[in-house]
Amino acid sequence: MAGGETVVKKRFLGAPGIRYIGSCQVSAMLVGNDGDVAWARTMTLVGQLKYSPGKGKFATPEMVEVKMNDQSR
Numbered sequence: 594m595a596g597g598e599t600v601v602k603k604r605f606l607g608a609p610g611i612r613y614i615g616s617c618q619v620s621a622m623l624v625g626n627d628g629d630v631a632w633a634r635t636m637t638l639v640g641q642l643k644y645s646p647g648k649g650k651f652a653t654p655e656m657v658e659v660k661m662n663d664q665s666r
Contacts, residue, residue: 608647614657615640 595617602610616639623632639659643652 608645611644611646613642613644615642 595615597613597615600612600614602612604610616637618635618637620635621633622630625631637659639657640654641657642654644650645652
């Protein structure tokens with residue numbers, strides 16, 4: 594699965610701040626010939642890229658850590 598979103602922060606003075614946010618979920622499974630699962634893992638990755646339209650520059654892409662509490666699962 595993959596997804597993306599654009600967030601625009603409007604400011605009273607100056608150019609707006611723009612962030613491009615993207616995410617993906619990667620799942621992998623290693624299964625033996627007998628059908629037993631030897632290893633399995635799922636990872637969720639989220640990153641963001643900030644853009645300053647006033648300067649016309651992109652910042653360095655960043656990974657974002659997503660924390661979930663037990664109540665949201």
